[in-house]
Amino acid sequence: PNTTDDPFKYWSGENSIKWPLLTKLSHRYFSAPATSSESERLFSTAGLVVSNLRTRLLPDNVEKLLFLHNNLKIYDYKYDL
Structure with a gap:
C-alpha cells in the first residue's frame, strides 16, 4: 500500500524529519481519543x-x-x- 493511504504512516516516516511540527499536529489529530x-x-x-x-x-x-x-x-x- 501507498503511504499516502495511511496518514499515520505518512507522518511517521521520512516526512516526520522534514516537518517535525506538522508531525506533532498530525499525530494529535489522526489518533482516536480513548x-x-x-x-x-x-x-x-x-x-x-x-x-x-x-x-x-x-x-x-x-x-x-x-x-x-x-x-x-x-x-x-x-x-x-
Whole structure:
C-alpha cells in the first residue's frame, strides 16, 4: 500500500524529519481519543471563553480562540486564559 493511504504512516516516516511540527499536529489529530475527557475539557474551556461579559463574540471567533488555546500548548507557548 501507498503511504499516502495511511496518514499515520505518512507522518511517521521520512516526512516526520522534514516537518517535525506538522508531525506533532498530525499525530494529535489522526489518533482516536480513548475517552470523552478531551471533549469535556473543550466544553469547560469554552465556558471560560464565552461568559456573560463576552456575549457578543461571534461563533467563528470563539472557534478560533478555542483552536489557539488547544494548539499553542504543542509549541510550549505560555499564556493566561
